[in-house]
Amino acid sequence: MATPRGLLIVNTGNGKGKTTAALGTALRTLGHELPVCVIQFVKGTWKYGELFAAKQFGDLLELHVMGKGFIFKEENVDKNRGIARRGWDLAKQVLAEGRHHLVVLDELTYLVKYGLVPEDEILADLAGRPPHVHVIVTGRGATGRLIEMADLVTEMREVKHPLRSGIKAQKGIEF
């Protein structure tokens, strides 16, 4: 049997549940009274409901929202790159410290997809983290290199979506 070591988990695909499943795993970790850090690279993925619930766990849960200023236009590439850089520098530091049992890098794939932080750097920092730290990366379009490095990869595949049939997003369920 292999020695216990921190897993690199990737939740990808175009369906629901990538972030929600990461949140569920974080709750499991917090239930063991083990510390969790969540870095949200794009604002808005974690909604009011879970942010409020997160407060129940006090200092065990550290939450950073980095992507408040992202603007999805060509002329904002430099601004976006600055935000992404600050986000990854924080992630790098959190990973290296090894203080958390689990680090959730929510929507990290976005940084790679838009070329905001070099993938080589991200993969090297992930590979070089202290061996006990578990990491969950979420986001659409995980690259082949990230999947190759990961221990556990799940694709959330959208089979049916209510917003397509004109049903409004629902409080307490979708936000």
Place this chain on the structure above:
Amino acid sequence: MATPRGLLIVNTGNGKGKTTAALGTALRTLGHELPVCVIQFVKGTWKYGELFAAKQFGDLLELHVMGKGFIFKEENVDKNRGIARRGWDLAKQVLAEGRHHLVVLDELTYLVKYGLVPEDEILADLAGRPPHVHVIVTGRGATGRLIEMADLVTEMREVKHPLRSGIKAQKGIEF
């Protein structure tokens, strides 16, 4: 725009994250201080970590573990049927009361798959619930009829799994 109504959500597929995503959604709902009921039809899907974490929410979260006695052998069909029946009778009652914003029916697909409760009955009870009640059904092998009735269906598809490569299950992550 359609009137807000309770969604029927299905998390299926052979990958990870079906129950964990339901748990994440439950956390979101609890964060709004809206009541949640979880009925776990097969023991063990909700692990120590989340059961402990669930206590943080007191009366807002009602949790029932029904499937303690299931034995997966031919000669236990009658016993299993009795357990499943008690489980579904409880679910039926919880749905009809309409006291919860969200009802999670964890591993419900198992009851249908093994013919323990008639699918017609389950679908009729789901269809007849008070309109404001959201429901999440989890489990492998959701049937075509359930998917047809559902508003939102996600397939969690296993792309890569660590236990296949001899890595032990990890505390605070997988239980």
